[in-house]
Amino acid sequence: MGTTLIVGAGAAGLAAAIFSKAGRTLVLEQLSQPARKLLATGGGRCNVTHSATIDELMATFGKRNRFVEPALSQFTPEDICELLSQNGVQTIVEEDGCIFPESGKATDIVGALYSAAEKNASFVYDCEVTELLVEDNHVVGVKTASGKVFNADKVIFCTGGKCRRALGSTGAAYEMLSKHGIKITPLMPALAPIFIKEKWLAELSGISCPNALLSAKGVEPLSGAILFTHTGVSGPAALAYSGQIASRFAKSKEPYILKLSYIADMLLQDWIDLFDSWRRPYGTSQVNNLLSKYLPKALAKALCKQAGLESDTIVAHFNRGMTERLAELCCGTKLTITGLGDWESAMVTHGGVSIKELDPFTLESKTIKGLYITGELVDVDAPCGGYNITWALASGKLAAEQ
Numbered sequence: 001m002g003t004t005l006i007v008g009a010g011a012a013g014l015a016a017a018i019f020s021k022a023g024r025t026l027v028l029e030q031l032s033q034p035a036r037k038l039l040a041t042g043g044g045r046c047n048v049t050h051s052a053t054i055d056e057l058m059a060t061f062g063k064r065n066r067f068v069e070p071a072l073s074q075f076t077p078e079d080i081c082e083l084l085s086q087n088g089v090q091t092i093v094e095e096d097g098c099i100f101p102e103s104g105k106a107t108d109i110v111g112a113l114y115s116a117a118e119k120n121a122s123f124v125y126d127c128e129v130t131e132l133l134v135e136d137n138h139v140v141g142v143k144t145a146s147g148k149v150f151n152a153d154k155v156i157f158c159t160g161g162k163c164r165r166a167l168g169s170t171g172a173a174y175e176m177l178s179k180h181g182i183k184i185t186p187l188m189p190a191l192a193p194i195f196i197k198e199k200w201l202a203e204l205s206g207i208s209c210p211n212a213l214l215s216a217k218g219v220e221p222l223s224g225a226i227l228f229t230h231t232g233v234s235g236p237a238a239l240a241y242s243g244q245i246a247s248r249f250a251k252s253k254e255p256y257i258l259k260l261s262y263i264a265d266m267l268l269q270d271w272i273d274l275f276d277s278w279r280r281p282y283g284t285s286q287v288n289n290l291l292s293k294y295l296p297k298a299l300a301k302a303l304c305k306q307a308g309l310e311s312d313t314i315v316a317h318f319n320r321g322m323t324e325r326l327a328e329l330c331c332g333t334k335l336t337i338t339g340l341g342d343w344e345s346a347m348v349t350h351g352g353v354s355i356k357e358l359d360p361f362t363l364e365s366k367t368i369k370g371l372y373i374t375g376e377l378v379d380v381d382a383p384c385g386g387y388n389i390t391w392a393l394a395s396g397k398l399a400a401e402q
């Protein structure tokens, strides 16, 4: 039973530390505290996992579904909640299946994982690993920025991806590993907001629509929750869609348009029928007040304004032209995309260590014995919903138990 080094004390690194079977386990973390990124997750609440079945979980990883199966099936969402509970943190399942700490505090998740990890591993902070040391295709240790060498017969890389430098993700590990011939697939920021040209949208900052539909030329529409920001659109569906439209947007020679429908199931005719149904009973009511029974008030007002209505236009004065313009806006506001979020606004890294480099049953490198790679550093990512942290925790555990 030799020494295991875990590089990085994020989600994957803490799980690896908890489940390490080595005689001596050392966690080397470049920042001065563990899991800075986890503290920022879920808006400070940490959507730690999801109540989905294993098949549903796997499906969220797209073509990587088979690769993630061994890790996810050995550390299920129930197991994650059980581990947290054993360490004093109860969880709640929200309506959409997302699981959060009952306290609503990401600090509690980090506290629970860290206190479990501390029992099994020692932590070294302000310790940036800069080099992986390999002899005869077997890891022998790592070198740090201060020049210190740590020897080990097993090294688990848990350094995360490339987005949000301040939270510890510099992307330096990709270079460290590729120097040893490990293949890295192209890296792209994912789960990033969509920036929009139209200035009137900024007034809606903070407003969300739980069941919107996003569509853009050449890309399958996607429904889900969106959130307006002062620069454009965010929220789970927009974050996921930005990844799907990225290459089309980059190649488009014309302005690339995002169409927003605020209630996914309502088509143009449904809105026209709704507005027509107001004519008899609500002749003296203001259109924007009636619309705000279906959409957030500020959005209803803004759409009425965009459709050319006055703020006090009543149904009796709501003519055919206005009706059609407002219906078109409700199910297809056209917005000009000016950009997609970069590394500093994205939530995860798309791309990374090629899954072909790793044995999915152990997460050991196929070419360097004793080297294990986990979490966001691997070319594995999923939409919002707690899936990315689930993968980080499950992959850290799988690698540690070998």
Ligand SMILES: Cc1cc2nc3c(=O)[nH]c(=O)nc-3n(C[C@H](O)[C@H](O)[C@H](O)COP(=O)(O)OP(=O)(O)OC[C@H]3O[C@@H](n4cnc5c(N)ncnc54)[C@H](O)[C@@H]3O)c2cc1C
Residues within 6 Å of the ligand: 007, 008, 009, 010, 011, 012, 013, 028, 029, 030, 031, 034, 035, 036, 037, 038, 040, 041, 042, 043, 046, 047, 048, 049, 127, 128, 129, 130, 158, 159, 160, 161, 163, 164, 167, 168, 169, 170, 172, 173, 346, 347, 348, 374, 375, 376, 377, 385, 386, 387, 388, 389, 390, 392
């Ligand atoms: C704002 C935000 C919100 C998010 N919300 C959610 C959410 O609610 N649910 C969800 O599932 N996912 C969420 N994610 C994604 C999720 O946080 C990541 O997928 C997950 O943290 C990845 O875990 P990891 O352990 O692989 O990497 P990280 O958690 O990034 O940890 C990597 C650690 O390694 C350290 N490190 C890096 N390089 C070195 C080095 N050379 N030497 C030593 N240490 C090093 C870093 O400092 C860091 O502590 C969110 C991401 C962001 C940015």
